[in-house]
Amino acid sequence: MDIKSKIRTIPHWPIEGVMFRDITTLWLDPEANKEAYRRFYEQYKDKKIDKIVGIDARGFVFGAVLAYQLDLPFVPVRKKGKLPGDTVGAEYTLEYGANNVEMHVDAINKGDKCVIIDDLIATGGTIAAAIKLVEELGGEVAECAFVIELPDLHGRDQIKGYDIFALMEFEGE
Amino acid sequence: MDIKSKIRTIPHWPIEGVMFRDITTLWLDPEANKEAYRRFYEQYKDKKIDKIVGIDARGFVFGAVLAYQLDLPFVPVRKKGKLPGDTVGAEYTLEYGANNVEMHVDAINKGDKCVIIDDLIATGGTIAAAIKLVEELGGEVAECAFVIELPDLHGRDQIKGYDIFALMEFEGE
Numbered sequence: 001m002d003i004k005s006k007i008r009t010i011p012h013w014p015i016e017g018v019m020f021r022d023i024t025t026l027w028l029d030p031e032a033n034k035e036a037y038r039r040f041y042e043q044y045k046d047k048k049i050d051k052i053v054g055i056d057a058r059g060f061v062f063g064a065v066l067a068y069q070l071d072l073p074f075v076p077v078r079k080k081g082k083l084p085g086d087t088v089g090a091e092y093t094l095e096y097g098a099n100n101v102e103m104h105v106d107a108i109n110k111g112d113k114c115v116i117i118d119d120l121i122a123t124g125g126t127i128a129a130a131i132k133l134v135e136e137l138g139g140e141v142a143e144c145a146f147v148i149e150l151p152d153l154h155g156r157d158q159i160k161g162y163d164i165f166a167l168m169e170f171e172g173e
Numbered sequence: 174m175d176i177k178s179k180i181r182t183i184p185h186w187p188i189e190g191v192m193f194r195d196i197t198t199l200w201l202d203p204e205a206n207k208e209a210y211r212r213f214y215e216q217y218k219d220k221k222i223d224k225i226v227g228i229d230a231r232g233f234v235f236g237a238v239l240a241y242q243l244d245l246p247f248v249p250v251r252k253k254g255k256l257p258g259d260t261v262g263a264e265y266t267l268e269y270g271a272n273n274v275e276m277h278v279d280a281i282n283k284g285d286k287c288v289i290i291d292d293l294i295a296t297g298g299t300i301a302a303a304i305k306l307v308e309e310l311g312g313e314v315a316e317c318a319f320v321i322e323l324p325d326l327h328g329r330d331q332i333k334g335y336d337i338f339a340l341m342e343f344e345g346e
Contacts, residue, residue, distance in 0.1 A: 010257040020257045027247040057230035061237040074200040084183040084193045
C-alpha cells in the first residue's frame with residue numbers, strides 16, 4: 001500500500017524554505033495509517049524490546065499504538081516543564097529553533113531495551129536528545145523509528161552508531 | 174482490574190494547591206493501560222462513530238489507540254501554531270493559565286459523529302474549546318471521553334448537554 005502519498009506537503013511552513021511534511025493527513029486514512037502501524041509492529045515484534053519511548057507530540061500517536069500492539073510500557077519524552085515527576089533533561093537545536101526535552105527518571109530501568117519513535121527525523125537534534133535521556137537512565141537504545149526521514153538534512157550524522165528504521169524518505173529538502 | 178491505583182499523584186504541581194494526577198505511570202503498566210483502552214473501545218464499538226478527536230498531547234495516546242481499535246480516522250486538536258494547514262481556532266482558560274487550540278479545517282466533514290478524548294477533565298475549558306472546533310466544522314460531538322474526571326472542579330458545567338464518559342474520578346481537589 002502506498003502510504004507516502006497520504007503525507008501532505010505544506011510549502012514554507014513554519015518558515016520560508018521549509019517543505020513541511022504533514023502527517024495528520026495519514027491519520028485521516030485508517031487503512032494507510034494501519035499499514036504504517038503494521039510495519040512498525042513487524043519490525044519490532046521479535047526483537048525482545050522492553051519499552052517504547054515516544055516523542056511529544058506526534059511521536060505519541062505512533063508510540064502509543066506500537067506499545068499497545070507489543071504489550072509494552074509507553075514512555076513519553078516531553079518538552080521541558082510538562083512532566084510532573086522528577087526528570088532528566090537535554091537541550092538541542094531544531095531545524096528551526098531550539099528546545100529542551102525531559103523524561104521521568106523512573107520511566108526507564110537499567111538495561112531496558114528501548115525503541116524511540118517519532119514521526120520524522122530532520123536534522124536529528126530531537127532524537128539525539130532522546131537517546132541521551134534513555135542512556136542517562138541506564139537504558140539501551142535498540143533502534144530509532146520514524147515514519148519519515150529527510151536524508152538531505154543529515155539527521156543520521158547526529159546519531160552515528162545507532163540503528164534507524166524509517167518507513168519513507170522525502171528528498172530535495 | 175484496578176487502574177485507578179496506577180495514577181500517580183504529584184502534590185502542588187505545577188502550582189501550589191494543585192494535586193496533579195499523573196497518567197504516565199498508567200502508561201508504564203501495559204496490563205492496566207490495556208484495560209483503560211478496552212473500556213473506551215467497549216464504550217464506542219457499537220456507536221457508529223466516524224472520527225476520534227484527540228487533544229494534544231496526552232489525549233493523543235488514548236485517541237490514537239482508540240482510533241486504531243475502531244479503525245477510524247484520528248484528528249488532532251493542537252495548541253495554536255502547531256498545525257501546518259488551514260485551521261479553525263478557539264481560546265479558553267485552563268485550571269492554571271490560558272491557552273489556544275486549533276484544528277485543521279479539512280479534518281472534519283459535515284455530519285461526522287465524533288468522540289473527543291483527553292486524559293482528564295478538570296475545569297472543562299479545553300474540552301469546551303474542542304467541542305466548539307468540531308461543531309464549527311459541522312461535526313457532531315457524540316461523547317466526550319476521559320480517563321479521569323475531577324468533579325470538584327465542575328468541568329461538566331462548561332459542557333452542559335454533552336455526554337461524558339470517564340473511567341474514574343478523583344475527589345477533594
